Amino acid sequence: MNKQRTTILTKNALPLIVVAFLLFGTSNSLSAQTWIEKMGNRVKEKAVEKVEERIENKSEEAIDKGLDKTEDAVKKSAKKGKKGASTQKGGETSNEEMEASSPKATQQRADVSYTKYDFVPGNEVIFEDDLKGEQKGEFPSKWDLVEGNAEVAQVNGENTLAIVGFTYITPLFRDKSFKLPDEFTLEFDLLIDGAEGETAVEFINNSDEVIANSQFWKDNTRFLFNWNNNTNERTSEDTYDNSQGWHHYALSFNKRAMKVYMDAKRVANIPNITEKPVKIKLFARGPEDNSVFHIKNIRIAKGAVPLYNKLLTDGKIVTYGITFDVNKATIKPQSMGTINEIFSILQKYPDLRFSVEGHTDNTGNTTQNQTLSESRAKAVCEKLKEMGISASRLSAKGHGMSKPIDNNDTPEGRAKNRRVEFVKQ
Structure with a gap:
């Protein structure tokens, strides 16, 4: 790069050197030659100084940028730092990955299909x-x-x-x-x-x-x-x-x-x-x-007892995995794991018929819970019908809070009482 810059500057100064040579004439050729050499040396020195100055400026600029990037990386790494060996592996996401995957403030929850859950x-x-x-x-x-x-x-x-x-x-x-x-x-x-x-x-x-x-x-x-x-x-x-x-x-x-x-x-x-x-x-x-x-x-x-085994031993399947929105008969999406299992049993055994029976805990009054349990049992039947089960194989019934299988004094007891049963007919 130094040679290139020196050559350019020398070419730009060449016309002036020629004019000076003509003015001095041949008699002063030795002096002119000496002057030309001095001019050439000064041009070269000036070019070298200019190049060195530009290189120094570029180097400082590159160092500043490098330090800025390092500082940013350290800050982001510190935010993702983990405590202990059990939490160290998760913080190795690059800055680009973090920015690309971060949700926007206005982003809405995506619809999710639980068909194969x-x-x-x-x-x-x-x-x-x-x-x-x-x-x-x-x-x-x-x-x-x-x-x-x-x-x-x-x-x-x-x-x-x-x-x-x-x-x-x-x-x-x-x-x-x-x-x-x-x-x-x-x-x-x-x-x-x-x-x-x-x-x-x-x-x-x-x-x-x-x-x-x-x-x-x-x-x-x-x-x-x-x-x-x-x-x-x-x-x-x-x-x-x-x-x-x-x-x-x-x-x-x-x-x-x-x-x-x-x-x-x-x-x-x-x-x-x-x-x-x-x-x-x-x-x-x-x-x-x-x-x-x-x-x-x-x-x-x-426990993880297969649902059909419970049917064989008890004559019914008691499920806790079918859940609903509070005080509503709207089935939560995560209920589909249990519903899919019931659907598979009904498909495998085409002569099987179920009475789908809803139960609640004692929160609320008797009349409301009775109505709610009936609506929830019907909602489960409707879901199974949508999946292809004949309506003739299903019936819905609600018991409200009238048939608890545990006390209602603890969260665990209330959770056991909130259930959907599939009773063999």
Whole structure:
């Protein structure tokens, strides 16, 4: 580059040199030659100085840009930083991925099809927290605090469990020695609000060590599942719908296999977890101490007995996986796992007929609950008819709160009483 710049400057000065040579004449050729050499040297020196100055300016500019990029990267990396080995893998998203996957403030919740949804919750509720009767601003009574802060908050007038800042909480059981059964399911609803934040569900062994965990972020679509943390740690990665609004998390564990669903999508399918989890912890963190992650409708259920086996032994199928909007007969989308299973049974056994019977807990008055249970039973029948089951094989009946199978004094008892039964005819 120096030679090129020097050549250009020399060419530009050449006419002046020629004129000077003619003025001096041949008699002064030696002096002219000396003058020309000096001029050439000065031109070269000036060119070199100019090039060096430009190179220095460009270098400083490049260094400044490099430092700016490094500073930005450090800031964003710090926001995605994790605490401990169990939460380190999720923060390795590039800046471009983060920007592309972050939801817009005006983005609406996408419609999701549950046509092939196959999650069926356990048939015995062992932990239920609907947060009813809890006071806003107080620590939720059915949870234990491991670290941080949590409180009851309200979203659109409905109680939620708000996990604040950097926090770990775990379900509180009456029996302090309680351990998760060999087969269980976990469900809860979570609010995606477009803010930055990380959430994890951690599974703990007898030594209080994390043996597996699922991780996801509110501000991007990554979903990670890490397992066998104490032996040969492995990781599965997928994406989920993080559009703003309420979403449903569902997990099933069957002796060693674990499946995780976000809304209708199965985001993890782990065939072999070497250690059995005995406890669950929920973790959330945001960029600020007052960052909040909202969840509600938390349920842990025991067992994974196939529905048809229950029909053979009991003459009916009692389901807890068909749920409805509050005080309405509108079937929630996540109910389709159970409904799909009932549909498959009816398809496989064409002579089978069901009386679909709705039941409620004792919340509200008798007349309203009777009407509500009838409407819900009819809604389930209509859904099965839409799927292709003949109306002649289905009938609807409501019992309201008249046939409880547990007491209504606890959230778990009320959850068992809110059910849909398929009674063989």
